[in-house]
Amino acid sequence: MKKRLDGLFYLFSHGAWWYITVISVALFIYSETKAYDKFLKVCSSEECQDLFLLSAEEAQTLLSYGMSMSFYSGILVVLLLIQFLSFFSVGCLLYVYGMRDRICLYTSILLIATGTVMSISTPIISEAPHLESIFQVESFVGDLYLFFFFLFPDGRFRPKWLLYPAIIGLVGNIGIYFLPGSFIDPTTWPIPIRSGIWLSLHALAIYSQIHRYRHAQTKQLKRQMRWFAVSLSGFILSVLSLLTFSIFGENGLLKLFMWFVYYLALLFMPFSIGIAILEQRQRHLSVVFSRTIVYSFVTLMVMGVYVLIVGSLGFLLNDQNNIFISLLATGIVAIFFQPLRTKIQHSVNTLVYGDREDPYKILSSLTQRLELTMTNSSVLLTVVEEVAKALKLPFAAIDIEMEGQFERYATFGEEVQVRSEFPLTLNGERIGILLVGARSLQETMPPDKVYLLTDLLRQVTMAVQTVRILSELKRSRIKLVSFREEERRRLRRDLHDGLGASLASISLKMDTLVYQNDVDIVLKNRLIELQEDLRSAIAGIRQLVYNLRPPALDELGLIFALDELCRQYDGSSLKVSLEASEIDFPLHAAIEVAAYRIVQEAVTNAGKHSKGSTCKVTLGLEDSHVMIRIIDDGVGLPTNRKNGIGLHSMRERAVEVDGQFLIKNGHDKGLMIEARLPLWMEGD
Incomplete structure (x- = not known):
């Protein structure tokens, strides 16, 4: 119907x-x-x-x-x-x-x-x-042109109250052609009044355009x-x-x-x-x-x-x-x-x-925006936004070829049915695709300036290649971090369950020999010395296992491990508290270690250098990320500070898992450390 x-x-x-x-x-x-x-x-x-x-x-x-x-x-x-x-x-x-x-x-x-x-x-x-x-x-x-002026160009009254003068003009038109001689027929009014209303309505139509222009x-x-x-x-x-x-x-x-x-x-x-x-x-x-x-x-x-x-x-x-x-x-x-x-x-x-x-304005503007954009995540967003706005396109996107498949890396606007694709090639290799909401990019520029599209596509190609290389480096780094953590897990398990258990068994057997009555005193003393050396070796292995990966992470999970870490400061001059949201799914091994070590190093630094009385650790989820905040009420950082090994280590642990790290003085006093780590990594 x-x-x-x-x-x-x-x-x-x-x-x-x-x-x-x-x-x-x-x-x-x-x-x-x-x-x-x-x-x-x-x-x-x-x-x-x-x-x-x-x-x-x-x-x-x-x-x-x-x-x-x-x-x-x-x-x-x-x-x-x-x-x-x-x-x-x-x-x-x-x-x-x-x-x-x-x-x-x-x-x-x-x-x-x-x-x-x-x-x-x-x-x-x-x-x-x-x-x-x-x-x-x-x-x-x-004569409906005046009503049209109030609606131009989007078909809406802006501001809304202009509907009423528009209706007045429409009623006047109806009076002229359908009710001639009536009181709503403007031709029956005195010329000054009729002219004044005519000018007022046109002035309001201009005001409508000024209002639209400002907004x-x-x-x-x-x-x-x-x-x-x-x-x-x-x-x-x-x-x-x-x-x-x-x-x-x-x-x-x-x-x-x-x-x-x-x-x-x-x-x-x-x-x-x-x-x-x-x-x-x-x-x-x-x-x-x-x-x-x-x-x-x-x-x-x-x-x-x-x-x-x-x-x-x-x-x-x-x-x-x-x-x-x-x-x-x-x-x-x-x-x-x-x-x-x-x-x-x-x-x-x-x-x-x-x-x-003037297409070179587009190239110049795009180059300036790219110079200001330093992060891998935003450079292509800048490119598609600049291209879409400069060429007045409703939609623009970039797909990049990674490991034989094309992935959408940046989008501006909503996808439209009418669109076209332009391959981005470097040395004969197609590394990406620029998608635009137009039948052809040639339609988006004056006919005598179309040749400059080559320069524009070259700029986009170089930006895509930069992102492509950075993405490959990032993936390689993440894979190395994942392999490293898995290897550490294996070493910790082998050292703890294999070598550690064997050494503990040898220690028990030596205890049996030491406490036999018929053992010569000289031999007994010698066995006791060897037993001490064996205990030292076992302690060293335990420390090595802990340094590779804190056992509490695998045994208790991240939150309980952090809680245990904070409880170690009970009875000290620094009161450490933990507020954590429940994470009901397993995190990647590298994420858990990075979070644990950042909190551990931050709390250790607060105890040594802050001269404060409280340190609060907050752990929560935010936009597919783990947010960690450590805030103390100490003296904060000096203005002429130099980053020590601890701060450098925390930043490095966050960056290597594709996270972010921030350290700054609090509003009143003390120090605030923030780490934003992803919930998962490539290959999860």
Whole structure:
């Protein structure tokens, strides 16, 4: 049922788009074909209902500058054409590239309808009764642009209270088209009130964009809103200027200039909206869209510049029909076309690509971040984050080849369906893969800068190779530590159960000989001496066994072994206490020894050097790690201290099992030692 409703809604939306598009073209063509003759007419100040028409005073002023009404009418018709084409072309491009996305579709309908309403003369349509009904539909849809501004670009009201002024504007539109003459119809209000509300709503729309800009989390979103806010501000200022001069001025030349400024300001708005919407909704299509926009924008700009040059030269030479003027204008446009195109291409690239317009900024930024990142665990996270943010990718990840298999080492963002893989090779050997959330990395940079991707991939490859070597060294070290602990376990068992037991048996047999009555006194003394030597050997073996691996770890476990260690200080001047979370699973042998020896060395140092009365040992679990804290209330460390053998030994024991070690003075007094050891090691 849901799929059927979605299908019907999809068909209805596309049907609405085609309806609006067809009537927009029809209305514009009808208005444009009659506009030239319409604008030639002069009206009195009291009867001018069309802002495009000149009053008698304005026409006289224009004629005094040597400009005819035909020149004014021709310029205005061309400006209307450029304005219509700008909105219509962006609307159609949005439909073509984002027809499967509802937001793109609705924005396309709004741009086409709004652009049409702003580029036709209402009195011309009013003279054709058969067009009035469809013009009402077109006008209502077009006037929804203000409601759209409050939602741009993510479809939400920010801040939320802007919902209420947006509704006020929507109610006003409903009053104009569905309840004309009622109290909610703004056309019935006094002009000052109507203008004030209109300005207030547009000012709040700008405030909405400023609020979004301040709270935007990415440079990409800030850049999009900055372009849109500039174009919207230019549109509002041009409207204000046009209204001001239409009310208080009677200068035809100034009015023509204000029309030119007004439509120039309108020219930027659809392009900024189109790029931002498609960037927000259809990331992989925005690049192709932007290239098409450059062609469209340059074409319209050239048309506008040509009209401006022809008009200016005609004004200066006091002739609007001279073929020389047209040829001269064509030559000037041809000269400045390529620099204009280059500048516009750069501006659009900056809007679409951001920092990617200058890819060496990415390489420089990535290099700086890598220089600041010193740990193996964070270097690749820095790489994928920098690559994703710089190229505006929703997802990036790096897989590294280790022992014949690829392992995911770093990820940024959430995985997307549209993605591509790029092998990272060194000396012909594939050592890793860079995965990105784009169909191709070539789409993420301007076409003339794609060759610099090689440098970017080389930087990533070197970072991956560094991590790969460090990981191999780490694995080798961990294996050596594991083998060492297992070998120590075996030696301790063999010495304790084998040699130790044999020596103890020999000692018992010697005791039997010593206490026999018929043994010569000299021989007895000799046996007693040998027995003492044997006891010393047994004690040495026991000490050797303890140094290899404390027996309490295997017999009692880590927590009980630490508790026994702390109890050895009962009755001394230093009171040692233990707080430990229960660990209900066996730890790796190397982890147990490292934890035990670090606590042992720390407590020993506290007893010898701290001059404190208490020492607290805390053992707990935290994020797949064993956290050890030893805090005393002694004198702490001197500022000019040098690490002794004990501190060096503790740090080394933590590092060799891939742990972390920290030592610092307490907040008030004393010393705090922290060790963070993993719960398991490679090969567990």
